[in-house]
Amino acid sequence: MRQRIVRASASLALMAGALLSGCSESSSPAPTPTLALANTGATTATAARGSSATYAFTITRGGGFSAPVQLAAEGVPAGVTASFAPASLTGTTTASTMTLAVDAAAAPGTFSVTVRATGSGVTGQSAVVELVIPNPTIGLQGAATALTVVQGGSGTVSYTVTRGGGFAGAVSLAVEGLPNGVTAAFAPTSLAAGVTTSTLTLTAAAGTSAAVTNLTVRATGTGVTAQTAALALTVSEAPGIVLSNAGEALSVVAGQSGTRTIGIARRGGFAGAVTLALEGAPAGVTGTFAPAAPTTNESVLTLNAAATTAVGSYTLTVRGTGTGITAVTTTVTLVVTEAPGITLSNSGGALSVAAGQSGTRTISIARRGAFAGAVTLALEGAPTGVTGTFAPAAPTANESVLTLNVAPTTAVGNYTLTVRGTGTGVAASTTTLALTVTEAPGITVIGTGGRTWNLPAGTSGTRTIGIERQGGYTGAVTLTLEGAPLGVTAAFAPAAPTTNESVITLTAAASTLPGLYTLTVRGTGIGVSPATGVIFLSVTTGPSLSVTWAVPSVSVVQGQATRAQMLIQRTGTFPDRGRLVIEGLREGLNVLFPVPLDSLTTVNTYIATIDVGPVLLPGTYQLIARATAGELSSTATLTVVVTAAASGFALSTPVTLRTIEQGDSASIPLNVTRYGGHSAAIAVGNFTLTCLATVGGCPSTTFGNLVSTAFVSPQTGNTGRVQPNLHADIPEGEYRFRMVATGSGGGPDTLHVPVRVVSATQARHSLSTITLPNAAGGETIDYTVRVHRTPGNSANVTFSVSSCQSGLTASLPTPGTTGNSLTLRISVSRTATPGSLYCTLVSSAPGQRSQNVNTWVNVTP
Secondary structure (H helix, E strand, O other): OHHHHHHHHHHHHHHHHHHHHHHHHHHOOOOOOEEEEEEOOOOEEEOOOOOEEEEEEEEEEEOOOOOOEEEEEEOOOOOEEEEEEOOEEOOOOOEEEEEEEEOOOOOOEEEEEEEEEEEOOOOOEEEEEEEEEOOOEEEEEEOOOEEEEEOOOEEEEEEEEEEEOOOOOOEEEEEEOOOOOEEEEEEOOEEOOOOOEEEEEEEEOOOOOOEEEEEEEEEEEOOOOOEEEEEEEEEEOOOEEEEEEOOOOEEEEOOOEEEEEEEEEEEOOOOOOOEEEEEOOOOOEEEEEEOOOOOOOEEEEEEEEOOOOOOEEEEEEEEEEOOOOOOEEEEEEEEEEOOOEEEEEEOOOOEEEEOOOEEEEEEEEEEEOOOOOOOEEEEEOOOOOEEEEEEOOOOOOOEEEEEEEEOOOOOOEEEEEEEEEEEOOEEEEEEEEEEEEEOOOEEEEEOOOOOEEEEEOOOEEEEEEEEEEEOOOOOOOEEEEEOOOOOEEEEEEOOOOOOOEEEEEEEEOOOOOOEEEEEEEEEEOOOOOOEEEEEEEEEEOOOEEEEEEOOOEEEEEOOOEEEEEEEEEEEOOOOOOOEEEEEOOEOOEEEEOOOOOOOOOOOOEEEEEEEEOOOOOOEEEEEEEEEEEOOEEEEEEEEEEEEOOOOEEEEEOOOOOEEEEOOOEOOEEEEEEEEOOOOOOEEEEEEEEEEEEEOOOOOOOEEOOOEEOOOOOOEOOOEEEEEEEOOOOOOOEEEEEEEEEEEOOEEEEEEEEEEEEEOOOOOOEEEEEOOOOOEEOOOEEEEEEEEEEOOOOOOOEEEEEEEEOOOEEEEOOOOEEOOOEEEEEEEEOOOOOOEEEEEEEEEEOOOOOOEEEEEEEEEEO
8 A cells, every 4th residue: 555655656746747847848947856766576575583585676766866866774673684785876777675684683573664765956755665574483293192111121202393483493302201210312302403303212221110101392492482292101011020039048957958939920911931040059059940940920949968068158049031031030048057977186286294104185076067965985096005084985065084194114205096086876086196105204414424534632623514304304403422532522503403414613632642533423303213423533633823923013104114024833734834814904004925825835934014005094003913724823913003204195085986978977076185284285187097897808098188177276175076077989898097196295196996987878979189289370280179979879060169269260171070080270370379278169969968178279489
């Protein structure tokens, strides 16, 4: 209707123009420009969201109008975009197409859009069109509304999705209301654009309850209303069986049998035969079913246990199978118990019984299979003179005491006896008993063993008396001497030993007549027969031994020595050359002889040097000279009077052994003992380390330049310390660390401290340098710095110069080394002051202590 109105208006305009033109021809007025707009196509169009609609328009110019005409759309709804092709009509162009593009968010409905044409000098014209945006929809249709699934099985239903209203998006499918045990799966779950069908698969687990459940299948999409379809799911029972057995564990005695009823519950209409089989039976156990393939609901299982079946609890499996059903099992607990019987045993090792005595042993009876009857015991294999009794002889309890009586005449030795036990209804059992027949208690006394004991008159001597014990006798043996001549007395230590020996001391008076005598040593004990041993004694004329000093005392100044004469007198025949021992020696007091003291010679006069060290305090000391020869001895005392020296000192340390790791250091305390009013300063130096023993042998060198001392010099006090810093590559072993103390008014005094070098617990290194000749100003010299490493240490050692005294500069051609040496270059300034100057070199290595060393240069004029 609107289109017809627009066209009528256009016709009237044309007619008016013609009339005006006629008038103008008569009066010649100027023509009036005109513009007409016409819709040359459909005035109503439908476009779904995401699509577009087009409309055709033409314009008509009149009255000489030729200016461009602009087209525009008014009243375009939200979400719709209008465009013209072309939007501006110029020249002879009279047609244009309007496109209305609808986006996905536009609201559905029917909308009026006004198209307006405008130009310069003419009245604008308009035309109205309609745009219909439809509402998007989806539909869901199932191939079936009901589905039956067997327990343990599955079923499918096909679904079709239809799209409308311009909807072309993805549609998702889901199922609601599933019962327990049922799972659902769509293929596909999401239907992409253009896909319209999906298959639903429902799977019921074997244990799903049989029932009817109403399910809902739901289809959803973006911007559309969800649709549903109903589906009735029936889960039906699957054919099958369930096996069971009533009761607790089935107990069967080895060698016997027992029965158990196996129940068969049928379901899902299954009525076929069920074949039964036994699985997992232990060795010796077999099973039979009656019937073996029942069509009823039970079968009787008979279990037979052989006599050899091991006792214990077993879990057996009964398996049931049938046509078209799944096999099922049930378990039967079988307890195999022992058959009635007994086992004899006896605890402990061999039973030891002395001849003429008796011993006991408990015989244990282990009962099996509920056997509780009497067990008759008997002894077999006993040697001559051995008898046995049981208490009780036929016990109904679990033990009996066997007493073995051994006659005095039974031969000593080891025997194996057998105890046999029998009972009604059970097999006999035996156990063996080891019997050791030992000697009867007794003793034997051993004298001098047939050799003659030479004892000079006027002397004493000792010998060991042996005692052998038999038959386990451990009591005291009282010893006495019989047959001794006049003047000979005896003493035993101990007099009544409980061990196997005693020391006898015989003393022969000077008046004892020389001669050969036979003496008897008698031993007695409780419960044993007395025993005797013989001593052959030869009394001879005795020698004599005496030692004396030529003077009773000597006087010595601290730090000096003197001599003293000693006289040793001997008479008679000596059994050996003898030995001289000096008692009373101490630090600072020593006695030196020109011959060894461990063997007295035929020379009877000795010159001894009494050496008094500076550390020995003034006072009176006793030296005892003890001479021994065989069983003779003599002593003489020399008094040594030590007087104070004019002045002096001595160096000492409480350290007896110092252990130091390779490349490490240790502190050694020092003590200074001053005498004679000494108070001058003392310096400690000249440190050396001399090897005593190593695993690989000592090197033929003395390790010097390895100690820095913290002992203050000059030192006027009485204490100090030294700090020996060991090279890292000094071998493990024993060393003597030597130091020398010097000072005015005394000394020098040398002190040695034992040092043990052990392997380092971590990698270490140390440094030393080789001193080069003197250097004048302007010269450059190279020092070779030695790197001492612990064994196996090959880490890179880096160096830096920490400082140099004025006049010296130092550089490192290479800052580090993995070897054992490095070059340090020192330049002496031409203005350097003559004298001793040094640079300090510092080293470091990963995980090791840093080290430093002073490199001295003697700058000459």
